[in-house]
Amino acid sequence: MTRKDFIKVVGAAGFVSSASVVQGKMRPDEQEAHDIYGRFHVDNCMGLLDSAPFLQIPAADSVGVAFAVNALASGYAEVADNPEMKGAVRYRSEGFPYSPANPRVLQVRITGLKPATRYWYRVGASAVGRPIGYWTKQSEIEWGGVHSFVTSGAAAASHFVAMTDTHGNRASMRLVLKRMRELAAPVTVWTGDVPASLIDDEETAVRLYLKPLPGDPGIAEDAPCFFLPGNHDYRGQWYQRNPYRIMMARSAEERSVRDRLLCRNFAVRQGDVAMIGLDTGEDKPDSHPAHGGNAHFEKYRTMQTAWLRDQFLRPEIASAPFVVAFCHIPLFDARPDANPGTILENWADYQKQCSDEWGPVLTENGVQLLVCGHKHKLRYDAATRGRSWAQIVGGGPELGYVGWGANKRPDPSRFPTVIEGRVESGRLVVCAHDVLHGKVAARYEFSARG
Ligand SMILES: [Fe+2]
Ligand SMILES: [Fe+2]
Known part of the structure; x- marks a missing residue:
C-alpha cells in the first residue's frame, strides 16, 4: 500500500x-451534508x-x-x-x-x-x-x-554531549549514536551540517533529521537535542522554504520583541553549566553570488551579538559556574592565512565577523569553552591571555580518510567525534570521544568561573 x-x-x-432529512430542522441540503459527515469514517x-x-x-x-x-x-x-x-x-x-x-x-x-x-x-x-x-x-x-x-534547569545533571557534521553518512552516524547512547547525557547539541550538501526536497529532510538510520530510534527520543544549523543546513530549496518545518523555532516567549527573529539561539542552564547556542550561518559573505542576493547573515550575526550580551544579565546564566558556547563554524583559527569567511574565495575556516563581535562578549563574561565543528577534524585551541574561551572543533563524517571522489585518501586523523562535558568534583571535564577507534582522543578540564 x-x-x-x-x-x-x-x-x-x-x-x-x-429519513432524518424531513424530520430535522435543517434544510434538506444541510441534513444531507450532516448525514454524509456522520457516515464518513477515517x-x-x-x-x-x-x-x-x-x-x-x-x-x-x-x-x-x-x-x-x-x-x-x-x-x-x-x-x-x-x-x-x-x-x-x-x-x-x-x-x-x-x-x-x-x-x-x-x-x-x-x-x-x-x-x-x-x-x-x-x-x-x-x-x-x-x-x-x-x-x-x-x-x-x-x-x-x-x-x-x-527538563533543563540549574538542578539538572551537569552533563551534555555534542555531535557535528554528520553529513548524511550513515556509517558515521551509527557510530556517533552508539556512543551517545552509552554516555546517556540528558541533552545533546547537534552543531549542524546534517545534509551531504543541500536539501531540495522534504523526503530528504525527513530522512536526514528524523530517520537517519533504518530501524534505529533516532537521535533524540529520550534526551532533547539543541540544534544549530551549519552552512550546509541553509542550502537547498527545501530548507529555504521551510526552515522550521522539522527543527522547530524556539519559543517566542524566550526572547524580547527585538530578538523575535532569533529562533535558533538558546541560553539554558544544564546543571552547573550554562549552555549558549549561536548560529554562524553560511560560510561565505552575503555578497557571494551563491546566495543570489538573498542572504542577510551579516545582519543576523549582529542581531545575535545584542542577544548574547543580554543573556549574561539573566541571573541563572550570570551565576553559572561554567559557560559553554556552541556554534557551527569556529570563531578562532591561529593560522595567518586561514579563510575568515568574509572573502569571495573558497569558504570559511573560521567566521571572522562572529569572532570580532561575539568573541569579546564571551571573554568579558569568562566563558570557558566554545564547541563547534565545520572543519571535520578534531582540534583544540587553548584559551590565551585576552581570550577566556578555549575552542574544541569536532570531527566530521570521514572514517579514517579525507577528500572525496578521486581525491579521497587515507588520513587517520579524520574520525567522527562525540564531545562530552560533565561536571565532576567542581570541575568541567570535557572528553572528545573518537567513535571510529572507540577511545577518548582528548580530555580537558576547566575551573569554575571566578
Ligand atoms: Fe561540514
Ligand atoms: Fe560546515
Missing part, C-alpha cells in the same frame, strides 16, 4: 437522502507514525517534539510525571486558532513543565479526512511508545 491510498474512507459513497490501515519522536528546543519549562507521519494527520503528545501516564496532559500540534494537519511531519510544543524534572511522554497522530468541502474529521489517535526525558 502506498501513502496515497493510506486513508481508507468507509461509508462515504453517494449522496443518499435519509480508518488507519497501517501505521500512521513513521519515525521516532525527536525531542528538541529544550528549556527549563518546555520542550518541542517532531515526528514523521504517513498521511495527512494532526499531532498530539501526552506528558505525565509517571511512567504509567496517569493524569497525562495532552498537547496538540502547535497552531492557533487551528491545530494544523500535515501529511509528513508533525510538531508539538510541550509547555508548562517544571525545571530539572523527569517526565514521561508519548506522541500520537490522527489521520484527517475531509468528507465534504472544508469539513474535517479525524481517526482515532494512534499512539507511539512511552519515553522519558528530563
Whole structure:
C-alpha cells in the first residue's frame, strides 16, 4: 500500500437522502451534508507514525517534539510525571486558532513543565479526512511508545554531549549514536551540517533529521537535542522554504520583541553549566553570488551579538559556574592565512565577523569553552591571555580518510567525534570521544568561573 491510498474512507459513497432529512430542522441540503459527515469514517490501515519522536528546543519549562507521519494527520503528545501516564496532559500540534494537519511531519510544543524534572511522554497522530468541502474529521489517535526525558534547569545533571557534521553518512552516524547512547547525557547539541550538501526536497529532510538510520530510534527520543544549523543546513530549496518545518523555532516567549527573529539561539542552564547556542550561518559573505542576493547573515550575526550580551544579565546564566558556547563554524583559527569567511574565495575556516563581535562578549563574561565543528577534524585551541574561551572543533563524517571522489585518501586523523562535558568534583571535564577507534582522543578540564 502506498501513502496515497493510506486513508481508507468507509461509508462515504453517494449522496443518499435519509429519513432524518424531513424530520430535522435543517434544510434538506444541510441534513444531507450532516448525514454524509456522520457516515464518513477515517480508518488507519497501517501505521500512521513513521519515525521516532525527536525531542528538541529544550528549556527549563518546555520542550518541542517532531515526528514523521504517513498521511495527512494532526499531532498530539501526552506528558505525565509517571511512567504509567496517569493524569497525562495532552498537547496538540502547535497552531492557533487551528491545530494544523500535515501529511509528513508533525510538531508539538510541550509547555508548562517544571525545571530539572523527569517526565514521561508519548506522541500520537490522527489521520484527517475531509468528507465534504472544508469539513474535517479525524481517526482515532494512534499512539507511539512511552519515553522519558528530563527538563533543563540549574538542578539538572551537569552533563551534555555534542555531535557535528554528520553529513548524511550513515556509517558515521551509527557510530556517533552508539556512543551517545552509552554516555546517556540528558541533552545533546547537534552543531549542524546534517545534509551531504543541500536539501531540495522534504523526503530528504525527513530522512536526514528524523530517520537517519533504518530501524534505529533516532537521535533524540529520550534526551532533547539543541540544534544549530551549519552552512550546509541553509542550502537547498527545501530548507529555504521551510526552515522550521522539522527543527522547530524556539519559543517566542524566550526572547524580547527585538530578538523575535532569533529562533535558533538558546541560553539554558544544564546543571552547573550554562549552555549558549549561536548560529554562524553560511560560510561565505552575503555578497557571494551563491546566495543570489538573498542572504542577510551579516545582519543576523549582529542581531545575535545584542542577544548574547543580554543573556549574561539573566541571573541563572550570570551565576553559572561554567559557560559553554556552541556554534557551527569556529570563531578562532591561529593560522595567518586561514579563510575568515568574509572573502569571495573558497569558504570559511573560521567566521571572522562572529569572532570580532561575539568573541569579546564571551571573554568579558569568562566563558570557558566554545564547541563547534565545520572543519571535520578534531582540534583544540587553548584559551590565551585576552581570550577566556578555549575552542574544541569536532570531527566530521570521514572514517579514517579525507577528500572525496578521486581525491579521497587515507588520513587517520579524520574520525567522527562525540564531545562530552560533565561536571565532576567542581570541575568541567570535557572528553572528545573518537567513535571510529572507540577511545577518548582528548580530555580537558576547566575551573569554575571566578
Ligand atoms: Fe561540514
Ligand atoms: Fe560546515
